[in-house]
Amino acid sequence: VHAETVFSVPGVEEHLLGTLQATAIAGNDISSSCLYATGIVAGSAGKYGAISSALVCTVLFFFRGIYSEVFSALPMNGGTYSSLLNVASKNWAALAAVLSTLSYTATAVTSAASAADYLHYGFPDVPSEPMCIAVLCFFALLTLMGMKDSANTAVFLFVLHLCCMFALVVASIVFCVKDKFNILHNSWYSESDYAIPYSSWVPCLFYGYASALLGVTGFETSANYIEEQKPGVFPKTLNWMWLVITLMNPTIAILAMGVVPIEELVINGNYSLAFVANRAVGDWFRTVIVLDSFLVLSGAVLTAYVGITGMHRRLALDRIMPNIFLWTNSWRHTNHVIILTFCALTVSLRLMVNDMDTLGGVYAIAFLSVMMLFCVSNLMLKWKRSRLRRTPIVHPLVPIVAGLAIMAGLVGNLIKSPNNAKFFFIYFVVFAAMVLGTKMRIMILRFVVRLIPQRWRLTIFIRESIHGIRNCPMAFFTNTASLNTLNKVVQYVVDNEDTNILKILHCFDCETVVEIDPETGKEEVVCVDPAEQEFMDRLEYECSVIDRLYPKLTVQLVFVNSPFSPLTVDEVSRELGIPKNYMFITCPGESFPHQIGQFGGIRVISH
Numbered sequence: 001v002h003a004e005t006v007f008s009v010p011g012v013e014e015h016l017l018g019t020l021q022a023t024a025i026a027g028n029d030i031s032s033s034c035l036y037a038t039g040i041v042a043g044s045a046g047k048y049g050a051i052s053s054a055l056v057c058t059v060l061f062f063f064r065g066i067y068s069e070v071f072s073a074l075p076m077n078g079g080t081y082s083s084l085l086n087v088a089s090k091n092w093a094a095l096a097a098v099l100s101t102l103s104y105t106a107t108a109v110t111s112a113a114s115a116a117d118y119l120h121y122g123f124p125d126v127p128s129e130p131m132c133i134a135v136l137c138f139f140a141l142l143t144l145m146g147m148k149d150s151a152n153t154a155v156f157l158f159v160l161h162l163c164c165m166f167a168l169v170v171a172s173i174v175f176c177v178k179d180k181f182n183i184l185h186n187s188w189y190s191e192s193d194y195a196i197p198y199s200s201w202v203p204c205l206f207y208g209y210a211s212a213l214l215g216v217t218g219f220e221t222s223a224n225y226i227e228e229q230k231p232g233v234f235p236k237t238l239n240w241m242w243l244v245i246t247l248m249n250p251t252i253a254i255l256a257m258g259v260v261p262i263e264e265l266v267i268n269g270n271y272s273l274a275f276v277a278n279r280a281v282g283d284w285f286r287t288v289i290v291l292d293s294f295l296v297l298s299g300a301v302l303t304a305y306v307g308i309t310g311m312h313r314r315l316a317l318d319r320i321m322p323n324i325f326l327w328t329n330s331w332r333h334t335n336h337v338i339i340l341t342f343c344a345l346t347v348s349l350r351l352m353v354n355d356m357d358t359l360g361g362v363y364a365i366a367f368l369s370v371m372m373l374f375c376v377s378n379l380m381l382k383w384k385r386s387r388l389r390r391t392p393i394v395h396p397l398v399p400i401v402a403g404l405a406i407m408a409g410l411v412g413n414l415i416k417s418p419n420n421a422k423f424f425f426i427y428f429v430v431f432a433a434m435v436l437g438t439k440m441r442i443m444i445l446r447f448v449v450r451l452i453p454q455r456w457r458l459t460i461f462i463r464e465s466i467h468g469i470r471n472c473p474m475a476f477f478t479n480t481a482s483l484n485t486l487n488k489v490v491q492y493v494v495d496n497e498d499t500n501i502l503k504i505l506h507c508f509d510c511e512t513v514v515e516i517d518p519e520t521g522k523e524e525v526v527c528v529d530p531a532e533q534e535f536m537d538r539l540e541y542e543c544s545v546i547d548r549l550y551p552k553l554t555v556q557l558v559f560v561n562s563p564f565s566p567l568t569v570d571e572v573s574r575e576l577g578i579p580k581n582y583m584f585i586t587c588p589g590e591s592f593p594h595q596i597g598q599f600g601g602i603r604v605i606s607h
Contacts, residue, residue, distance in 0.1 A: 081315075
């Protein structure tokens with residue numbers, strides 16, 4: 001295999017998203033969460049809601065460095081799934097995939113339910129539950145038709161939403177000043193069960209903190225499209241999202257109590273901000289907030305559909321989800337199986353749960369589980385992939401402390417509403433069964449073959465299917481002839497992949513000549529550099545040893561006369577017919593001249 005060296009990056013689209021566009025796509029998710037989180041936090045923390053929100057913003061501050069470190073080392077789309085796939089085993093990545101799927105599911109349902117609640121409050125003739133289901137089905141249809149997130153549309157919605165929230169803050173301040181802060185004073189000194197839902201301020205703050213974590217959902221979204229962002233934009237999106245949420249959530253929480261008594265705020269929690277707008281200004285401003293809420297929350301539903309489609313297409317390619325998720329329709333060439341399955345699951349969750357607090361609780365459990373896994377990913381990066389070039393490098397205590405804070409929030413949500421865990425567990429089992437069934441498909445197919453009569457045509461079909469799955473080759477690029485390293489790589493492939501073929505590839509950059517072997521009389525291609533030729537001979541010997549050690553795995557050695565680069569990997573992928581996500585490398589050092597993300601999905605699997 002030969003590839004010429006150029007300085008372009010093949011298979012990677014030009015970076016288009018600037019700071020505003022990249023921030024807007026994720027910012028719509030995180031900034032819209034205050035629309036449903038404000039009422040939920042007020043119900044859990046009472047008058048201490050603003051303090052609980054401030055505590056959450058403090059925890060989120062540390063996640064900026066945690067995320068920046070991981071994705072400066074591994075700038076690849078896929079968020080927690082991609083990071084764990086490259087720093088841990090495929091089982092860890094599969095767990096992240098299941099939890100991310102649950103998070104997408106809860107995002108869509110919670111956003112659609114909240115959008116419908118706000119619309120029902122503004123227009124009482126519109127029923128809430130049917131409208132929620134209609135929103136979920138409508139965006140399923142749009143996604144089937146090929147609609148995707150638009151960066152410019154996201155910017156418009158983001159700016160519009162921030163303007164509406166700013167107007168709400170200003171209107172609330174004016175109202176409080178005119179009222180001489182009487183309502184705020186009464187709310188703060190109220191002794192009702194709405195103001196102090198628990199026995200003292202300590203459990204109010206704790207459960208309020210657990211609920212307020214729902215107000216920062218979406219912070220992880222920017223990592224899912226990092227490859228489409230300009231260099232250096234990703235950490236800026238994290239900073240801006242943190243700043244927006246820190247200024248907005250605690251401010252709105254305390255001003256809401258100054259416009260509406262805490263008792264009324266809790267009772268009308270499903271559409272709390274529209275209720276505040278109506279009391280602060282009047283009906284017309286309530287309508288503005290209602291329409292803004294419906295638009296931005298509907299945008300979050302579309303983001304969930306687009307995100308789940310992209311992620312599950314990748315999961316199917318990585319053999320974590322069933323292959324049917326790759327099927328496309330002839331109408332719009334979209335992945336209809338993924339879209340329709342997701343639509344059915346979200347609608348079923350909405351029909352099962354008719355309470356916004358419960359929906360928010362399920363969402364919080366899924367989101368916090370993903371955030372905890374990200375702390376694990378950061379620690380594994382420090383332990384197993386410490387040679388990867390990255391900046392900043394946060395102290396190991398940062399992900400540990402942040403993880404414990406997230407765990408406390410997760411425990412709080414489970415204690416506060418144990419019933420939420422039931423719905424979370426139901427959908428976790430559904431998605432985990434898909435992953436486990438895909439991982440064990442060879443064993444399942446072989447078991448089915450033994451059960452049915454051998455004369456059936458189905459037996460031949462199943463055997464051919466097994467043969468097709470196992471004969472899909474994987475590739476590993478090596479620059480070492482270490483038997484220990486090669487054995488670790490083969491063990492990883494045996495443990496994590498269903499294949500009978502592993503190609504060991506070595507890239508070199510020197511002239512070659514054709515010589516006649518005096519013993520066999522056959523032509524051989526020999527490197528003119530004696531040191532390189534000696535290395536290649538040693539590598540050939542080590543590969544033959546590995547091939548004998550693993551009789552069920554065919555190990556093939558391929559020499560590539562080209563420097564290791566994104567272009568070379570692209571050429572080799574097309575020449576050998578091996579997708580890049582089936583190609584592996586060991587962890588490169590700080591002197592490595594390329595970014596891992598430039599290779600289009602190649603996986604880091606060893607130290």
